[in-house]
Structure formats: structure tokens, C-alpha cells
Amino acid sequence: MKRVAVTGLGAISAGGATAQATWEAVREGRSGIGPIACGRCEDLRVPVAAHVRDFDPTAHFSSRRMAMYDRFSQFAVIASREAFADAKLSAEDPAVRLAPLIIGVGVGGLETLDDAFYNLYSEGQRRLHPLTVPRLMMNAAPSLISMDLGLKGMTYAIASACASGTHAIGTAFHMVRGGGAQVAITGGTEACIFFGPMLAWEALRVLSHDDCRPFSRNRSGLVIGEGAATLVLEEWDRAVARGAHIYAEMVGFGGNADAGDITSMDKENAAEAMRLAMRDGGLVPGDIDYINAHGTGTTMNDKLESAAIHLAFDGAAPPPISSSKGVLGHTLGAAGALEALVACKALEEQIIPPTANCTDPEIELGVDMVPEGPRSAAIDVCLSNSFAFGGLNAVLALRRA
Amino acid sequence: MTTTDQVIEIVAAQLQRNPGEFTLETNLQEAGFESIDVIETVFSLEERFGIDIPFNANEDTASFTTVGDVVGLVEQQLAKKGAA
Numbered sequence: 001m002k003r004v005a006v007t008g009l010g011a012i013s014a015g016g017a018t019a020q021a022t023w024e025a026v027r028e029g030r031s032g033i034g035p036i037a038c039g040r041c042e043d044l045r046v047p048v049a050a051h052v053r054d055f056d057p058t059a060h061f062s063s064r065r066m067a068m069y070d071r072f073s074q075f076a077v078i079a080s081r082e083a084f085a086d087a088k089l090s091a092e093d094p095a096v097r098l099a100p101l102i103i104g105v106g107v108g109g110l111e112t113l114d115d116a117f118y119n120l121y122s123e124g125q126r127r128l129h130p131l132t133v134p135r136l137m138m139n140a141a142p143s144l145i146s147m148d149l150g151l152k153g154m155t156y157a158i159a160s161a162c163a164s165g166t167h168a169i170g171t172a173f174h175m176v177r178g179g180g181a182q183v184a185i186t187g188g189t190e191a192c193i194f195f196g197p198m199l200a201w202e203a204l205r206v207l208s209h210d211d212c213r214p215f216s217r218n219r220s221g222l223v224i225g226e227g228a229a230t231l232v233l234e235e236w237d238r239a240v241a242r243g244a245h246i247y248a249e250m251v252g253f254g255g256n257a258d259a260g261d262i263t264s265m266d267k268e269n270a271a272e273a274m275r276l277a278m279r280d281g282g283l284v285p286g287d288i289d290y291i292n293a294h295g296t297g298t299t300m301n302d303k304l305e306s307a308a309i310h311l312a313f314d315g316a317a318p319p320p321i322s323s324s325k326g327v328l329g330h331t332l333g334a335a336g337a338l339e340a341l342v343a344c345k346a347l348e349e350q351i352i353p354p355t356a357n358c359t360d361p362e363i364e365l366g367v368d369m370v371p372e373g374p375r376s377a378a379i380d381v382c383l384s385n386s387f388a389f390g391g392l393n394a395v396l397a398l399r400r401a
Numbered sequence: 402m403t404t405t406d407q408v409i410e411i412v413a414a415q416l417q418r419n420p421g422e423f424t425l426e427t428n429l430q431e432a433g434f435e436s437i438d439v440i441e442t443v444f445s446l447e448e449r450f451g452i453d454i455p456f457n458a459n460e461d462t463a464s465f466t467t468v469g470d471v472v473g474l475v476e477q478q479l480a481k482k483g484a485a
Contacts, residue, residue: 203440
């Protein structure tokens with residue numbers, strides 16, 4: 001088994017247009033949540049979202065290429081370009097050219113689908129743009145990354161709703177650790193803040209009407225966000241030999257399915273997913289110094305995730321936990337990737353980012369959710385939790401480089 | 402059909418049970434309601450009565466404890482609709 005280094009980071013989110021800006025927003029607890037702004041969205045009840053703001057795709061893509069790019073693909077390619085450059089990779093290198101490219105996607109090209117169906121059903125149009133299918137397919141994001149960067153390795157999208165990014169990274173991690181690849185490009189992306197999908201989210205009755213306040217008594221639900229994050233994973237010895245900057249070591253990945261409720265998480269299985277990630281990394285609960293929680297800001301998540309953490313730590317006091325969703329919103333397929341990036345930066349800077357907006361900490365949950373602000377701490381190992389609709393749990397374990 | 406009868410019909414249909422088993426005092430969770438039953442029922446009620454029920458699963462769980470609570474929610478929104 002090979003050791004696996006994280007040698008490149010890229011992101012675009014409500015926190016900022018780069019990995020560093022995203023991390024700094026999370027570290028400072030500077031919320032990216034604000035008024036929702038999407039076309040045809042006047043009839044929505046939900047007033048807030050965590051948008052990627054001031055975004056001009058024409059600054060990144062030529063007009064000829066743009067026709068292929070749904071918003072979720074734009075984010076994925078921008079984050080991947082950054083991670084690729086950050087790791088100082090070259091597609092001339094055979095190990096890079098053949099690197100697996102695995103991207104988590106929650107729902108795919110909803111900008112394209114929402115526009116197409118609006119034109120069909122509301123505007124009476126009877127023709128659709130010829131690139132509608134290649135724009136909306138879930139693999140558009142990894143396919144366009146491969147085309148943009150010239151990567152020819154095994155490439156595909158992974159779908160597990162809110163855990164997609166974590167499953168993608170975990171799968172890529174196992175490939176590199178098992179020796180099947182020396183380098184992997186992996187992450188997650190999502191852009192679904194459009195009228196149809198947001199109306200569907202509203203119907204679930206879990207969206208906040210004002211802000212996302214995880215683990216706080218005054219919570220009012222989750223806030224949908226958008227964005228992407230990409231990580232470069234690399235065989236440790238190779239990364240060291242070429243003098244690459246190593247943000248963190250990826251050490252464990254665990255996942256399972258609840259086989260129960262479609263929307264509610266199951267604390268027993270969520271705890272088991274954390275145990276599986278620890279076991280995969282040869283870790284025990286006492287090794288864990290921080291958990292980046294799923295922390296959606298719903299009553300159910302706060303209660304069940306806290307309980308799951310207590311179960312996984314088997315009576316011992318759990319380490320500090322925090323949710324990044326008060327800053328980034330819930331970015332669904334991108335969430336696990338953005339939060340893995342946060343975990344890498346937390347390990348690198350030895351700072352636990354706070355749970356933003358946790359103004360009335362629910363101490364009865366029995367967890368230290370770091371409400372006060374960024375906290376300097378010795379963090380050797382941390383977990384990053386994702387628990388998806390459909391009862392799919394995925395957890396990563398990372399170690400200080 | 403009274404509002405109560407209609408609410409009981411919808412709640413019973415959600416659980417695929419006989420409406421005769423439900424009263425205003427029936428506790429929905431004890432009767433077998435899970436989280437998805439709640440949101441499906443809110444949707445059915447909105448469709449049946451032509452109202453908007455501003456139900457948020459993070460804040461309003463107490464307002465969905467018994468059949469009587471649900472009738473109250475519906476009557477409140479019907480009154481708002483009438484006043485509008």
C-alpha cells in the first residue's frame with residue numbers, strides 16, 4: 001500500500017473564487033450566504049442562497065466553448081485548473097496524463113435542464129439547443145476537465161447526493177493507495193440554484209428562511225449553495241521526490257448505506273461510517289483531533305450527527321467539530337470536496353475553523369462545535385463527514401503532512 | 402365534509418389506514434408518521450385546500466404532533482385565505 005499526499009487544491013465557492021479565498025472565508029467564519037438571485041425565481045419562498053457571486057464565465061471560457069458548459073461544469077473546470085496548477089502538474093508526464101479523474105456530482109446540469117423545460121413548457125418552444133444533452137449529463141464536468149487539461153486516464157462522475165464529493169475523493173484515494181495510479185484528480189461540483197430545483201427543495205420543508213446556523217438553538221434549516229473543489233492526490237514518495245508541496249496525507253475512507261429512511265440519517269450507520277474510515281486508516285478514536293461535520297443546519301442533522309459522533313467515540317469525549325456550511329451553504333455534490341479541502345487547510349495551518357453563525361450553541365448536543373471563531377490547535381488527524389439523502393454515508397480521514 | 406374529516410381522510414390515506422381509527426387526539430408519530438409522511442401530508446393538504454402551509458421541519462415540529470394540530474394549521478391558513 002502506498003501513502004497518499006494531497007498536493008493540489010482548487011475551489012470556487014460562496015466563500016471565494018479560489019481555494020485560498022474559500023479556506024479564509026471558512027476559517028474566519030465569513031458567511032457567503034446572501035439574497036437568492038436566479039432567473040424566474042420570484043415565486044420562490046426561500047430568500048437566501050450561498051451563491052458564487054460576481055462570477056463571469058466569459059473570463060474563463062471562450063464563447064465558442066461556452067455552449068458546452070453548464071454552470072456545474074464551469075465550476076468544476078475552474079477548480080480543477082487551479083488544483084492542477086497548484087500541484088505544478090504537467091500533462092506531458094505519463095503518470096499525470098493517465099491519472100484517474102473522478103468527480104462527485106449531486107444532480108448534474110440543472111441550469112440546462114431548467115432552461116430547456118422552461119422553453120418547452122412555458123414558452124411553447126418546440127426545439128432545443130443541440131448541445132442540451134452533452135451539457136446536462138452528469139459526466140459533463142469530468143469530461144470537460146479531461147478535455148481542458150488533456151487528461152486521458154479513467155474518468156467518470158460519482159453520484160451520491162450530498163456525499164458525492166466525499167465518495168469521489170475516497171475512491172480516487174483508494175486507487176492511488178492501492179498502486180493503481182500515481183496521481184488522481186478528484187473532487188465535486190454543483191450548481192442547482194434555479195427555479196425548478198429550488199422549488200423541489202422547498203417542498204422538502206428543510207430550507208432556512210434566513211440563514212444556516214448549524215448546532216445552534218436558533219437554527220432554521222439548511223441553505224443551498226453552489227461551487228466546486230478539486231484535490232490532486234499523489235503517491236507520497238513521488239510527491240516528496242519531486243519536491244511538491246504536501247497539504248496533508250489522505251489516510252482513510254469509509255462508507256456504507258443505511259438501507260432505511262430516504263431523507264433522515266441513521267446515527268448507528270453514520271457512526272459505523274466514521275469507524276470504517278478510522279479502521280481504513282489504521283486509526284482509533286483517540287487519534288482524531290477534529291471532525292469537519294456534515295452539519296447542514298437542520299434539526300435532524302444536528303441531533304443525529306452529534307449522537308453518531310458520540311457512538312463512534314464510544315463514550316470518550318469527542319474532539320472539537322465544526323460545520324463549514326454556515327459559510328459555504330450546502331453545496332450538495334461539491335460539499336464533501338470543499339470540506340475535504342477545508343480539512344487539508346486546517347491540518348496545514350493547525351487551525352480549527354469555527355461553525356459560523358452558531359450564535360446560540362446547543363450545549364445539550366454534547367459536542368464542542370467551535371462557535372467562538374478560529375481556534376489554534378494541535379491537529380494530527382481529522383475526519384470529514386458526509387451523510388447523503390438516500391442513506392449514503394461517506395467519511396474521509398486525513399493526517400497532518 | 403368538515404375540515405377535520407378531510408384532514409383525517411388525508412392523514413389516514415398517507416398511512417393507508419382506515420379513517421375511523423383517527424381522532425383529533427391521535428398522535429401522528431405514534432400512529433406511524435415518519436419525516437417523509439409529514440412533508441407529503443403538508444403537500445396533500447395544500448393541494449386539497451388550495452392553501453400554503455408555511456411548515457418548516459426545523460422549527461415547526463410541535464405544530465404537527467396530533468391530528469388536531471394539523472386541523473388547526475389548516476384552519477389558520479383557510480382563515481388567512483378567506484381574509485385575503
